[in-house]
Amino acid sequence: MSSEPDAKKAKQPVRVWCDGCFDMMHFGHANALRQAKAMGDYLIVGVHSDEEIRKNKGPPVMNEEERYEMVRACKWVDEVVEDAPYVTQLDVLDKYNCDFCVHGDDITTAGDGQDAYHLVKAANRYKEYARTQGVSTTDLVGRMLLMTKTHFTSDEEDKPMSIPHVSEMQGKPKDIVSPYTGASQFLPTTKRIVQFSDKKEPKPGDVVGYIQGTFDLFHVGHIAALKKARSMCDFLIVGVHSDKNANALHGQNYPIMNLHERLLSVLACRYVDEVVIGPPLAVSAELLDHFKVNKVFRGSRDAADNAGGDIFAEAKKRNIFVQFDSGSRMTTADIVRRIIKHRLEFEERNRRKSKREVDRMTENDDDAGDDGDSGKK
Structure with a gap:
């Protein structure tokens, strides 16, 4: 029998959609994109505009042009879509011929408290990867907000810097x-x-x-x-x-x-x-x-x-x-200055984000899995 029909129907590459803010892009974002790319053959990344982020989350640290450039530089990304909607839309996936959308196994909500992925989940075009433990944009902003001028200085110039004793770290495994x-x-x-x-x-x-x-x-x-x-x-x-x-x-x-x-x-x-x-x-x-x-x-x-x-x-x-x-x-110092200059705005952003996630976890206590901020949304 001829195998001509099979030859004509060559395997099409799996096109994956992944979106997010990618603000102050760090290795957690990169690991998310690495995992997303591993689920298919071609990775398209949607990056939200400054306006979308302000409306749904609060002020971003990096502007949209900076965030677009950072995502383009990630070696697992094949294509970047600018000004992607915060709530992932099915027509966007269709426009870019994407088979499905992927996101971390953490909770991501829009400004109104609704799951940002409810549409693609309902259409069964959603997959998850494991979030990266130990880092998030919220965490990095927090580190800068806690900066003090004396953190790395000592009273005596040649005095070695003290490192906390193990007893001081109890309860923080x-x-x-x-x-x-x-x-x-x-x-x-x-x-x-x-x-x-x-x-x-x-x-x-x-x-x-x-x-x-x-x-x-x-x-x-x-x-x-x-x-x-x-x-x-x-x-x-x-x-x-x-x-x-x-x-x-x-x-x-x-x-x-x-x-x-x-x-x-x-x-x-x-x-x-x-x-x-x-x-x-x-x-x-x-x-x-x-x-x-x-x-x-x-x-x-x-x-x-x-x-x-x-x-x-x-x-x-x-x-x-x-x-x-x-x-x-x-420079790195420029980013720190942005955080310090708008300290109250970022503190409020972090507070609101934490509250939304806690509220959603409470509502879905029976079926909510391991939560956290992957740093993406």
């Missing part, structure tokens, strides 16, 4: 207490790092580039620098500073996010091929030789001048140092 990022609840695992890694190696003849930084509260400024660096090499290696070195460079309360949180955000970027975890502050001959680096990059907005010496001396000696302007003026 999920907390990871760090002298730099004491608010973090992220539990790092090798499995998560492997999931985010491409496991790529440079090919023979590739120009290998290296750039390093703190990459705290991963933002469009970081994206612009990494994109520019990647355009000047074939394989880009990124060094992510340890918490200690990050604090030495930036001072005060930095970093907001710990090393492993920052590492995952960098790994999720489509312009990054490999990451070095906590490299030496000064770019050493050993590092350059080990990775066979051909170019060492420095963006115009990094804090290397605060290191107390020329950390790029070896690269300059080898004539492989490249300094560039990414074109972006965004």
Whole structure:
């Protein structure tokens, strides 16, 4: 018998829809998109406008153009749809030929308290993935609202910073207490790092580039620098500073996010091929030789001048140092200033969001599963 009908009916790619605010995009968002992409072949991500977010949730920290750019830079995203409706619509899924919508297993409500996914759920075009524990946009805003000028300082300049004794952490089994990022609840695992890694190696003849930084509260400024660096090499290696070195460079309360949180955000970027975890502050001959680096990059907005010496001396000696302007003026400090400037608005936003979720959990107490804020909506 002929197999011609089967040949004509080739398997169509599964198109997946995923939407959200993606405000202050972090590794929790990236992991959500990784899981969404794994459910199909082509991932379309709808990003809500500033107006939609204000109407349903409160003021966003990042504006819509910044959020669109951040989502486009995630390596699991195939297409971005701007100004997506907050309540997911069936006609939008149809317009982009999406088979179904996916979202985390947490509760997401619109401004009127209604489930933002009730339409796609009713049509049986909804699937869930496990939320990422230990991080959310609400959590990051909270960390910045709790910032104090003396958090990282001591009375004596050479006095070592005190770390809380284990007895002070009783009753907080999920907390990871760090002298730099004491608010973090992220539990790092090798499995998560492997999931985010491409496991790529440079090919023979590739120009290998290296750039390093703190990459705290991963933002469009970081994206612009990494994109520019990647355009000047074939394989880009990124060094992510340890918490200690990050604090030495930036001072005060930095970093907001710990090393492993920052590492995952960098790994999720489509312009990054490999990451070095906590490299030496000064770019050493050993590092350059080990990775066979051909170019060492420095963006115009990094804090290397605060290191107390020329950390790029070896690269300059080898004539492989490249300094560039990414074109972006965004810094982590700018984000913190936004939060502090609008402190009361964000505190109220967090309070309202928590209340809506608690109210909905109470209403659905019998069938509500494990809840939480995946950071998406």
